[in-house]
Amino acid sequence: MVTSEIIERWVRPRLLGLTSYSANKSLDVLEKKAEFSPEEIVKVNGNENPYGCSPKVNQALEGYQKYNIYPDTTQQELRNLLAGYAGTTPDRIVATGGGSQLLDLIVRLFVDPGDEVITCVPTFEIYRFSTDLCGGTMVEIPRDGDFAIDVNTIKAAITEKTKLIFLCNPNNPTGNVTPEEELLEVVKTGVPVVIDEAYYEFTGKTMVPFIDQYPNLMVVRTLSKWAGMAGFRLGYGIFTPEIAAYLLKIKLPFCVSVPALIAVKESLKDRDYLMGNVREIIAQRERLFQELGKLGFLRPYPTESNFVFCAVLKGDAGKITQDLENRGILVRHFNTPLLRHGIRISIGTSEQNDKVIEALAEIGEN
Numbered sequence: 001m002v003t004s005e006i007i008e009r010w011v012r013p014r015l016l017g018l019t020s021y022s023a024n025k026s027l028d029v030l031e032k033k034a035e036f037s038p039e040e041i042v043k044v045n046g047n048e049n050p051y052g053c054s055p056k057v058n059q060a061l062e063g064y065q066k067y068n069i070y071p072d073t074t075q076q077e078l079r080n081l082l083a084g085y086a087g088t089t090p091d092r093i094v095a096t097g098g099g100s101q102l103l104d105l106i107v108r109l110f111v112d113p114g115d116e117v118i119t120c121v122p123t124f125e126i127y128r129f130s131t132d133l134c135g136g137t138m139v140e141i142p143r144d145g146d147f148a149i150d151v152n153t154i155k156a157a158i159t160e161k162t163k164l165i166f167l168c169n170p171n172n173p174t175g176n177v178t179p180e181e182e183l184l185e186v187v188k189t190g191v192p193v194v195i196d197e198a199y200y201e202f203t204g205k206t207m208v209p210f211i212d213q214y215p216n217l218m219v220v221r222t223l224s225k226w227a228g229m230a231g232f233r234l235g236y237g238i239f240t241p242e243i244a245a246y247l248l249k250i251k252l253p254f255c256v257s258v259p260a261l262i263a264v265k266e267s268l269k270d271r272d273y274l275m276g277n278v279r280e281i282i283a284q285r286e287r288l289f290q291e292l293g294k295l296g297f298l299r300p301y302p303t304e305s306n307f308v309f310c311a312v313l314k315g316d317a318g319k320i321t322q323d324l325e326n327r328g329i330l331v332r333h334f335n336t337p338l339l340r341h342g343i344r345i346s347i348g349t350s351e352q353n354d355k356v357i358e359a360l361a362e363i364g365e366n
Helices: 005-009 056-065 077-084 099-110 126-133 151-157 180-188 242-248 258-267 269-291 315-325 350-363
Strands: 093-094 116-121 138-144 163-168 193-196 217-220 235-238 298-300 305-314 340-346
Touching: 005 126, 056 298, 077 180, 077 235, 093 099, 093 242, 099 126, 099 193, 099 217, 099 235, 099 242, 116 126, 126 138, 126 180, 138 151, 151 163, 151 180, 163 180, 180 193, 258 269, 258 340, 269 298, 269 305, 269 350, 315 350
Parallel strands: 116 138, 116 163, 163 193, 193 217
Antiparallel strands: 093 235, 217 235, 298 305, 305 340
C-alpha cells in the first residue's frame, strides 16, 4: 500500500512546505447558511465588478455553436483585439487565462532556483507564490506608513541574483498609486520590471508608452475588474516583441477559452457601457471612502482602485470581518503580519455600500 509518507518522498522537497495562495471566500460560505438567500448576500471581498459583464456577452454566448472546436493557440484574433484596445501592436501582446496566470508565466520565464525577485510589501501575494513555486527567493522591501515604495531601498537590494521586480500599480490590497517618476527610476535599473496594472481603468495611469524606450519593462492587465469578466479568466500583457515571443513559446496551448474570447470581443464593442459602470464605481468609491472615515474606528486609505483598504483603529479586524459575515456581508481580512489590523472592502452598488456602512456603524456602536 502506498502511504502519504511515500508520496511525500516523490514530491519536490521545496513544495512540501509551500503555502498556497489564499483566495477570498466564495458565496457558498453564506449561501449554505439558511438565514441568507443569494440575493441578500453582499460580496465585497474579491474586487469584482458588481455590475457584471456587458449584456452583449451573454447574448453572443447563447448563439455560439462551435464549443466543440479548440481555440486558436496562437491567439491571432485575440491579440489583434487587445492590441487595438491597449494602443499597441499584436506582436507585443500575450493573453492567458487570467492575469495571475500571466504573472506566473513571467516568473517561469525569468526565475531559476536560487534567483531573487524583489517586490514591495504589502502587495499582491501571487508574486510570492509563483516565486516560491519556481524555487526563487522573494526579497521584500517594506512600504512606508502610507504604503508608498522606497526607490532607494529597492535599488540597494538589487544583486547579481535579481531577475525580476514586481510593482502593483495601483497596489493591491492598499489601492495607492506610485508616481510615474518613481516607477521609471526603478525601470532604469535595467532589471526586468513588471508593472501590474490590473486596476488601470480605475486610475487611467499607465506605463505602456515607455515600453519602447525600456525593453525591460512589462505591463500586465486584466478584464476581470473593469469589464466584469472575472469568471471568464482573461489577462494580458504588453511587452517588447522579443519577450512576447518567449512567453508565447512557453505558455500552455489553448490557455484562453472560446467563451473568454467571445467575451473579450463583445466587451470591447461595448466599451461605452462598461466605462459607464467604471465611472459609477469610482463615484461610489469616493462616497464609501468618506462614509468609512466618519465611523471613527476605521482609517480608510486613499485609493485609485475599485476597493478601499481600512486600518482598524479600534477593535479586532478579524472579529469585525466575522461580524459582517454574520450579517451576510463578505469583506477581505488578510491574516498576515503587515495586514492583520485592516480590512479591504470592494466597491459595490449603491445599495450594497449602504448595507456595508449601516452594518459597520452598528458594529462600531457595540
